[in-house]
Amino acid sequence: MLVQIAFTLLTTGLLISAALYTDSLKEQRLWAMGNIASCLGLALGAATGLPDLVHACLSYGVMGLGLALILRGLRIFGRQELGIGWMVGIVLVPLAVTAYFTLVQPSLPARLALTGMYFGVLNWVCAATLLRHGNGHGVSVTVVGFVALGVSLFVRGGYLLVNPQASDQAAMEIMNFTLFVIPLGQVCVMFGLILMVVRRYAERLRMLSTIDALTGALNRAALELQGQRIMQRARQGLRSVAVVMIDADHFKQINDSFGHPVGDEVLRHLSVLLMGQLRPNDLLARYGGEEFVLVLDGLNSTSAVNVAERLRQLVEQATVTAEGQSVRYTVSMGVTSSGIHGYNLMQLISAADAAMYEAKRAGRNRVHSG
Template identity: 30%
Template sequence: MALDSRTAIALISIVFALQSVPLILVYLLANQYKGINYWLIGNVLIAVGYFLVSLRGVIIDFFSITIANIISILGLSLLGLGVSRFTQQVYPRYFILALNAIWLVIHLHFTYINDNIIIRIINYSGIGSIIFIFAAYQLLSYKDKRLIISIRFTAIVFLCSASLFLIRIIVVLLNNYSNPLFDNSLSQTLLQISYLIMSFLLTVGLVSMISQRLYEDLRTLAIYDFLTETLNRRAMQLEINKEIAYFNRRKEQFALILMDIDRFKSINDNYGHDCGDLVLQHFTRTIKNNIRKEDALGRWGGEEFLILSRGSNVEDALILAERLRSAIESEKVITGHTIIKYTLSLGVAVYGIHGTTQEQLVKAADKALYEAKNSGRNQVAIATVFL
């Protein structure tokens, strides 16, 4: 049994309107993410546009044809632009404006000069497919691996929706419809049902991308220090516990290097806390550039930082610590007309030699750091052997 096309168009309008509700909720929860407002407004515009189309013959043609199509195209455009904003990629404002301008010229010509509904449908579907293909391309080229599942799902939905637009063009061209908009044939029925499904899946994809990013960002806040973008103390403790468990299985040593910026309080007192923050950020960048990817770096507290050096024995750890000390000594922080030079003291402890628990190992590294400080700063000290 064929679905009445006017009813199907009205249903699509209702679906888009209802789908605005979850977008409103996620916008209220995560309005720090760009693009959500575009998707929300786009959904509302598409809902209004389709509703006006469903009233063709009931209200004047200017509203049910021209205004309805303008609103719908703007809605589709906002869905595409929302992807650019959300993924923080090139914002194709002028590209979308050009597409809309081309569409509008063709639409007006084949509405008021040479009335041809088939050309209008091809025009609308063609522009819609281009916008959705571009949105899918931007999603698939997005590099944030944390969102890969929701990103790919949404990209596939955009591509499927673009395919429906193209299929609609083919169906209209292959069939001699007197009124292709409200034709009740099986092909039109299947297309309308497919539109309903894709519109629902598209909202699912958009909401899942927002939810996944929110989850990942909250997870990042839970394990990373905001200022230095290093692991926080709790996360480092978990990393050390994992490494101890790995040692118990494989007997592979690892080292802790506890570091403290020398006379950091004087930097804050003399130059201000903003400069102190710049020093901390400069420090962590320098350290990251001089350790391996498999090593973990975390802020242990204040100006103290801890490195978990995997697979390192005493000699390896001392070489690394000396390299870090030398790297910091040769660096300087320039802010405005101010040049700040600073040094670093380090304490080294190796698991199995200087301790057999996390508490013992950290305490050993801390004592070694204290020795380096008391011996004149800007040097490396090794912990005493654990008995």
């Protein structure tokens, strides 16, 4: 028991240290609180001098709360949720079992067996949650830990339930097995959770380095990196690639007339509208200011012009509502393709930019191919 508490305290300290940062993940804070509760529950279980009912209810109730907090954190990590009602239910089950086998039908072996099996099942639920919703983000170590804990607790509880008075060699072997596996499982879970936090922060950094914060489109650096890959694959596959430069017409007037918050909403609206029409292999990037670039894999100039014209019409028909005001706007587009200018991304962007300015000079709200 003391070894379990020591392992839990050590790894909980690491989670708490990371959770103290102001921008820490919500699930990270829940895992830290859950481990504090689990550690407190284990300590209460080892305490003496309290009435049996109070001792058992405090120990199992607090451990149940700890697992409920951890499970909620796992659900949030997987972009899911766990309602307060479910958390209350998780805590009430071991309390009800404890009360029944302490007051109604007193039986220490049954109480220990059923609560142990229940906590084993909860660990399996945690493992299943990660397998289903964790998206493979470094969760394997944590899953192994939860499965090992579940097996140890369930086997020990099941054996005690079937053999409540067991004190033979088999009972000792099972006890030794669980005393060996449970600390290892806890270490796997705790360090697995820390690994998951690190991976999630790495995702954040990758997003910050590749995504435009205002619009959600790729930024210029990501466009150049991913666009070059598309060009290379297209050249090897002998297929065409089209590039479309898009500019919001009279955007400065929108900012001056309606304010920058409305202008920002126009850019977000344009980005969302364009992304909603793209195929999985296409790219959309904010190139600068009110300019966006589309990279359309597998399309020649004629097909790309048709796509651009459809997008232009969608923009023209749309209305943006922001700051209590309704705004309509248009875009000018320039289109080119590798069939005309080759597979150099920057040359294609330059040619599409020149074609876009031709569309501006021709009266705006139109598509020009160059």
